[in-house]
Amino acid sequence: MPWFAALAALFLFWILLRILDRICRFGGSLNAISGVLIAEVWRRKLLPVSGILLLAGILVLPWILGVDLADASERRTLLQYGQGWIGFVLLVVTMVMCCSTLSEEKSSGRLGFLSLRPGLPIWWLPGKWLGSLGSNLVLLIPASLLLLTQIQNPGSDWGNPATVLPISAQQFSVTEEDVDLFLLLKVEESPLEWGQLSEADAKIRARSYLHRQARSIPLGSSAYLDFKVGDDVREESTSEEALVLSIRPAMGRAHRSQIARILISGEDFETELLVTNGQRSELKIPQRMLLDGGVALEVAFLGAVDEEVRIPSLYWIDEEAVQLLVPMGTLGGSLLRSQLLLLARCAFVAALSLAVSTFLGFPVATLLVFCFLIAATGGGFVGAFEEEGPQTMVDPRQEASSRQVIDLLAQGGERIVRSLGEWEESSTAEQVSAGQFVSWNQVWRGGSILAGLWAGFALIVGTILLSRQEHSTGDQQ
Amino acid sequence: MSESVIEVEGLWKIFRDFWLRPRVRALKGIDLTVRQGEIFGLLGPNGSGKSTTIQILLGLQFPSRGKVSVLGKAPGSTDCKRRIGYLPEDSVFYPFLTGREMLHLCARLSQVENRCREERVEQLLEMVGLKAAADREIGDYSKGMQRRIGVAQALIHDPDLIILDEPTNGLDPIGVRQVKDWIQSLKERGKTILITSHLLADVEEVCDRVSILYGGKVQDEGAVKEILEFDDRAQWITSKPEAEDQKEIDQFLEGKGVEVYSVDSSRMSLEDKFLEAVEAARNEGEETEGAEYGGRLPEFLGGDESTG
Structure with missing residues (x-):
């Protein structure tokens, strides 16, 4: 043949x-x-x-x-x-x-x-x-x-077979508006520290801070992930196929074999997931979570599985570290x-x-x-x-x-x-x-x-x- | 006096090296005039500037100094290109194209209209005797066959000015004879022809005027008959006299004070003998894989058909 x-x-x-x-x-x-x-x-x-x-x-x-x-x-x-x-x-x-x-x-x-x-x-x-x-x-x-x-x-x-469209979380993109708003708050909050900086320096610092903040989840706290799904994608994606959350978390200086627990929740959905340092894990998300604007999820960092290990925070190295895979095309x-x-x-x-x-x-x-x-x-x-x-x-x-x-x-x-x-x-x-x-x-x-x-x-x-x-x-x- | 087709005045061409220092002075202020409807020969030994002059007339190279006008336009202009046919000295055709494809390509690049392209290609293939070899790749052609396809491509768009660089180079005597006949026929149809050749006998036979170049300068120029004529000599061609009669003629001429330099039997030229032998073989039905006898110039040359 x-x-x-x-x-x-x-x-x-x-x-x-x-x-x-x-x-x-x-x-x-x-x-x-x-x-x-x-x-x-x-x-x-x-x-x-x-x-x-x-x-x-x-x-x-x-x-x-x-x-x-x-x-x-x-x-x-x-x-x-x-x-x-x-x-x-x-x-x-x-x-x-x-x-x-x-x-x-x-x-x-x-x-x-x-x-x-x-x-x-x-x-x-x-x-x-x-x-x-x-x-x-x-x-x-x-x-x-x-x-x-x-x-x-x-x-x-x-x-x-169907292919998937990877969508990155909205939180990862830091816009000019985000920076301006952050600066406004910071200058009011601590004028001695932020008010003395030139505008350009202040913006660079603010952007850097926002970048770090958007990509990390400290132990015991949670972060929101919003995935915006365009109209054309929603029309094309087949309802039978499930959405998939694909994540690759980094755990700082922890050994790459370390496993951590995270809790992923949505409107009427909640599940705990074990993730390995630097490894990609996938989680199926029900299709009903795909609403008009997209998908909104909350990710909570519960700590390492091994109780003797302390991982202070979990973070995403780049935009590809957290992606929502939406079924689309062939x-x-x-x-x-x-x-x-x-x-x-x-x-x-x-x-x-x-x-x-x-x-x-x-x-x-x-x-x-x-x-x-x-x-x-x-x-x-x-x-x-x-x-x-x-x-x-x-x-x-x-x-x-x-x-x-x-x-x-x-x-x-x-x-x-x-x-x-x-x-x-x-x-x-x-x-x-x-x-x-x-x-x-x-x-x-x-x-x-x-x-x-x-x-x-x-x-x-x-x-x-x-x-x-x-x-x-x-x-x- | 006829209208000038080519006018060159004080033309210099200096080839420079990378640092713009003069490397070769190929032309040193030449003047040239070619009139409409004449066959003009550009002669000279190797490196005398013939090819450079032609390349400048074609617009391929730019003059360093001087004025050049071809068909009343600057060389290399689109109008000029439409009205010039050129046969290069070297075979520069695509070796992987067949003769027919090459002619079609040249016709398309010369913007010959589709409706007459096919007909012209077939007529020219017939003319140059390559109809049977038209579907063979040019790389497989002999040198003479490549010259023939070169002549055909130069005429495909019915040009007014035809520049032939060594047109008889590599051709057999039949081909040489035919090329000379075509050149004469083209002249009769009002075309202007510029020829360069090392074969002086051919040039002498077909050209109306010649210019002799040496060292990048024009050394002599004029009508062939005028520049080759001895002012103090004459030639008779008669039937062969008896030996006694010849003595009497010599004595008579001596008595008149006429000096006789040589007396020879009149002979057939080797070219004529060759043509006679091949014609005889052809009449006996001998077949050939090479170029065949070509025909006459096709009707479209010198006609009113547009080239698109």
Whole structure:
């Protein structure tokens, strides 16, 4: 059966390529250039070889991983590795395809020769970019379908399971209004301590205090957790499926084997739960708790199970430490949206590769884009600039005019890096394999920033560079 | 006097290194005028600046100094590109495309209307004798076949100015003859043609005027007949006289004070002999996998059909 599915996927791959080839035969310069790229990667065997590799990899993945497909958690492992394999092959193919095509055309003089045709410099890069997107789509569709069939093997009743949407507690987000209100109270309460601070310093301290307060529950006390569930989520979530509270508490310096008791209660619901330090625990919440605005719960910290151990407080390290999992959508849908985000990432790499190869040769251009991929996948962009947090110190020299230009540049750079951080955030493969819902909003955001904003920027820069260059129609230069 | 199609005045091209220091002075103030409807030859040894001049005329490279006008416009403008056909010296076609696909690509990039594209491609394939090899990848073509597809692509959008860089390079004598015939036919249809070639005999045969470049400067320029004519020599081609008659002729000429430099038997050219042999083999029904005999120029060249 898997062999049959793989052959069917290969056939689909070929059919899609034929369709794409047909589409490229119509229209003007843009389509013509796209068609040439597709013919190039097909006839130079890059596309067939990578297609066969991609499908063969997915086919043998269960055997390599040694997973038992009857087990749901192992199927998730296969899903995760499968998506990783598809992403890897697609990104590498995109990079090689886009870096080689333009640099070879430049060095052979073909670009100079073809740029003698009217209107071409404008369409050259976008045409190649669309061609690479088409090639990616031809690889992505059969590979994703094959992966789905691998997971939904007929021996299991897994079908197309529901996914969940994780919602963080409202208390974790500290707004400007919260800070202002807190400051107002504090200044009135202890004017000597808070009233002496400058406004900026006071706000930083207040925010820091509120952050700590929102995330910890001292021994013997309780905290409220409000989960706001949007209308669209309430409409889509199926009433048969229960809500799940997923928590991962931290217990300070206590050993990670320590177990604590917490009491979770709602309107007509109360249950005690044993939680382990740093481990995730799940608790089913009745569907009736989902009211108009969302779900409201109270969490009380009752102390360690071992009476000899004293744990002063329990706290949540990040927003993901406490989440309400609301059933929403299906795995198939989430996988589809996740693959669209992968396509957006490929679109960005394609544009970047094309722009870089307008002024660099194939090996150097590939190396440069490869370095970019390493930085991006390693989370380099996300971690490069930490958000302005409570510890941020105000530099007194900041007011100096000589610093202002540098600061302005630094802020601009920070914005760019933050925006590029979308690269990391648009990687939803883990979300899908964890059974989480991938929303259209994520696709829209990732697609517009990576495939729209950044790819567009790279293509415009590349086109300008290309139009400013001198060309030749041979190797005489 | 005919309208000028190409006007070059004091053209300099200096190639600079990364630090903008002059590296090569390829052109040193050349002047050039090509008139409408003429066949103009640009001659010169390797490195004399022919290719650089052509690249500047095509708008691929920018002049360092001087004025350049092609078809009344700045080189590289869209209007200019629509009206220029170019055959490059090197084969720069996609090796993985077939001959037919390459012509379709060039037609689409030149904005040739869909309704006449198919017809033009087939007519040009017929003309260059590649109809049977049209669906083979260009990478599998011989050098001569690649030149033929190059000629076809240069004409696909019915250009007014045709620039041919070494058009007969790599062609067999049949191909050379055909290219020369096409060039003459194109001229008759009002096209302007600029040729560069090292094969001076070919240039001499087809060109109306030539310019000889050396060291980035124009060394000589003028009509072929004028610059090659000896003012003090003459040539008769007659039927072969008897030996005794020839003596009498020599004596008569000596008596008139005419100096005879050489007297030879008139011979057939090797090109004519080659064409005769191949024609004979073809008439006997010999088949070939390579390029076939091409045909005449298609009707659309020089016609009124728009290029879109």
